[in-house]
Amino acid sequence: MKKRDLILLAGLCLLFFLPSLLSPYWLRVIISTLFLSCLSYSHNLLFYFLGYPAFGGIAFFGFGAYVFSVLYANLSYPFFLSLLLGGFSSLLLSLSVSPAVMRLKSHYFAIATLALQLSFMELAENLDITGGTKGIVFKLTQQSNLISFYAFLFILLTLLTFTLFLEISNFGLTMKAIKEDETTSLSVGVNTMAYKSLAFMSMAFFLGLLGGVFSFWNAYVDAPTLFDPMLSVKTFFVLTLSMSAPLFGPLLWSWIFEMTFELLWSKFLLLHGLLLGLAIVVLILLFPRGLAWKRSWKL
Amino acid sequence: MEIVFQLILDAILLSGFYTLLSAGFSLMWGVTGIINLAYGSLILTGAYMAYALYHKEVSLFVSLPLVFFVGMLLGLLLQTLLINKLMDYEPFTVLVLTFGLDIVITNLLNLLFKADIRSISLSFESYSLTLGVLLLPANKVLVFILSTLSVLTLYIFLKLSWIGRAIRAVSMDSVGAKLCGINPKRVYTLSTGVATGLALFSGSFYAMLQGFTPFDSGGLTIKAFLVCVISGLGSVSGLAFGSFLLSIFEVFSGFYMGEEWKNVVSLFLLILFLAVRPRGLFGIKYHEKA
Numbered sequence: 001m002k003k004r005d006l007i008l009l010a011g012l013c014l015l016f017f018l019p020s021l022l023s024p025y026w027l028r029v030i031i032s033t034l035f036l037s038c039l040s041y042s043h044n045l046l047f048y049f050l051g052y053p054a055f056g057g058i059a060f061f062g063f064g065a066y067v068f069s070v071l072y073a074n075l076s077y078p079f080f081l082s083l084l085l086g087g088f089s090s091l092l093l094s095l096s097v098s099p100a101v102m103r104l105k106s107h108y109f110a111i112a113t114l115a116l117q118l119s120f121m122e123l124a125e126n127l128d129i130t131g132g133t134k135g136i137v138f139k140l141t142q143q144s145n146l147i148s149f150y151a152f153l154f155i156l157l158t159l160l161t162f163t164l165f166l167e168i169s170n171f172g173l174t175m176k177a178i179k180e181d182e183t184t185s186l187s188v189g190v191n192t193m194a195y196k197s198l199a200f201m202s203m204a205f206f207l208g209l210l211g212g213v214f215s216f217w218n219a220y221v222d223a224p225t226l227f228d229p230m231l232s233v234k235t236f237f238v239l240t241l242s243m244s245a246p247l248f249g250p251l252l253w254s255w256i257f258e259m260t261f262e263l264l265w266s267k268f269l270l271l272h273g274l275l276l277g278l279a280i281v282v283l284i285l286l287f288p289r290g291l292a293w294k295r296s297w298k299l
Numbered sequence: 300m301e302i303v304f305q306l307i308l309d310a311i312l313l314s315g316f317y318t319l320l321s322a323g324f325s326l327m328w329g330v331t332g333i334i335n336l337a338y339g340s341l342i343l344t345g346a347y348m349a350y351a352l353y354h355k356e357v358s359l360f361v362s363l364p365l366v367f368f369v370g371m372l373l374g375l376l377l378q379t380l381l382i383n384k385l386m387d388y389e390p391f392t393v394l395v396l397t398f399g400l401d402i403v404i405t406n407l408l409n410l411l412f413k414a415d416i417r418s419i420s421l422s423f424e425s426y427s428l429t430l431g432v433l434l435l436p437a438n439k440v441l442v443f444i445l446s447t448l449s450v451l452t453l454y455i456f457l458k459l460s461w462i463g464r465a466i467r468a469v470s471m472d473s474v475g476a477k478l479c480g481i482n483p484k485r486v487y488t489l490s491t492g493v494a495t496g497l498a499l500f501s502g503s504f505y506a507m508l509q510g511f512t513p514f515d516s517g518g519l520t521i522k523a524f525l526v527c528v529i530s531g532l533g534s535v536s537g538l539a540f541g542s543f544l545l546s547i548f549e550v551f552s553g554f555y556m557g558e559e560w561k562n563v564v565s566l567f568l569l570i571l572f573l574a575v576r577p578r579g580l581f582g583i584k585y586h587e588k589a
Contacts, residue, residue, distance in 0.1 A: 053394070055394075100573070100574030101573075101574070106390060106391060107390070107394065108528075108573055111524055111569075111573075112570060112574075115569045115570050119562075122560075122563040122566065229517060236395060236398070240392070240395050270410065271410075273405070274406035274410070277400070277401070277403035277404075277405075280395065280399030280402065281396060281400060281403060284392055284396050284399065285384055285396070288385055
């Protein structure tokens with residue numbers, strides 16, 4: 001880890017004092033950027049290190065969110081306990097599907113996770129425990145914005161540290177080797193399935209945690225909000241742009257993305273979906289290798 | 300007991316449509332290696348086009364071929380202007396591109412036609428044929444017959460014509476095809492054209508079968524993908540069987556478990572197939588390259 005990365009991390013820690021400086025509206029905008037960067041970094045654990053695009057990774061997000069919501073809102077468990085339980089249940093879910101899903105390659109993998117996401121969405125709409133189409137409503141408190149801010153910030157810092165750790169550790173190197181050539185890795189004695197499953201599970205764990213915090217922040221959950229395909233679109237938009245700067249790119253791009261769309265959203269209420277789609281098409285055509293914010297900014 | 304036969308009959312009628320719906324998707328995937336996530340929205344484009352033409356009182360004999368050729372043109376443009384630019388990069392980028400296109404088309408349709416549910420009701424829709432105690436709604440029968448005819452035409456085109464053979468050659472081995480004097484880029488363009496044409500074409504049948512909104516595209520893409528995964532790439536008869544299996548599952552689960560469980564069942568079917576047999580029942584190969 002180099003000096004400037006430490007400086008950056010320190011700068012991120014300064015964010016802790018941000019809420020006292022901002023109006024509630026801007027705090028909410030900042031939270032949404034934090035949320036998007038958290039989503040991107042969790043997906044990046046699988047995408048950058050192993051090259052697996054989990055297009056439907058939101059399945060684990062929604063699953064964790066529902067576990068959290070049922071525990072916290074319906075059974076009134078303590079906040080942190082239900083959050084952790086949400087994360088761990090996502091992890092367990094990913095453990096149970098990983099033998100099947102992680103055997104697949106790129107397209108097949110992307111669509112298999114997407115199918116998982118859509119089937120969970122349908123399930124959540126039909127089950128009683130999830131509140132069906134009515135969803136689950138939370139009690140809103142004065143502090144909920146603040147708590148979610150710190151929770152998202154904490155998860156973001158953890159994810160960043162984890163990513164940086166993977167980048168310099170043997171574990172991350174092995175994963176990159178698997179990404180380059182799985183057969184060769186197998187032949188030199190790497191248990192590729194174990195590595196892939198671990199990466200998958202860590203992604204699912206973080207997504208589950210995020211789901212919990214998101215539902216608390218949103219104060220209302222139902223299936224279309226939690227399994228919104230737009231969430232994965234945004235995430236992969238950010239990830240595609242940061243392909244050549246995978247460590248800090250997601251942070252920057254989610255920042256730019258949310259700020260731009262916060263401004264656009266209010267101006268072009270009808271057109272924002274169209275603009276988002278066009279932006280994706282144009283940017284992927286212009287920068288098929290991703291857009292580095294500064295090419296030398298690699299570890 | 301009659302109800303079981305009725306359900307099987309419904310499934311057979313539906314499977315004709317599903318075969319046509321997935322034919323384009325399968326063709327594009329098999330030949331170019333691209334999974335077109337915008338496929339569902341292309342189907343809906345066809346549906347809206349048919350809807351607009353129908354309200355201009357254009358006869359079906361004109362509007363169906365028209366929709367197909369517009370789709371084909373659209374596909375040619377899509378491949379030459381957009382996808383060819385990304386063919387040399389990571390296949391993942393094409394996936395993102397088509398995802399973006401899907402959003403663009405969906406939103407355009409929403410702006411043009413609004414989100415209300417539309418459908419085409421043919422003049423003879425209220426008629427039903429009866430086969431003993433079994434009921435055959437006229438629109439479903441018409442769609443079944445036309446779809447089957449179109450799929451047969453596609454089959455003959457791929458089997459016998461020079462272009463069809465070139466397409467199959469490239470999908471089997473693009474280097475080998477190159478050695479025989481086939482230009483793979485042209486074949487890619489052509490097959491994307493035909494595939495998009497088929498997408499729009501099947502859209503006009505979709506409009507006859509049920510109501511639609513611009514936001515149905517995701518479900519349609521998944522359905523086409525599902526049929527391709529069940530049946531595997533590279534076989535038209537396999538496609539028909541895959542569609543039949545899917546429609547059997549859909550019709551029976553829709554009847555016995557309730558309409559809202561239909562999608563859950565078919566999505567779990569997809570996950571099951573991906574887990575157990577990703578190259579499908581009749582598939583020649585498991586496409587790793589893309």
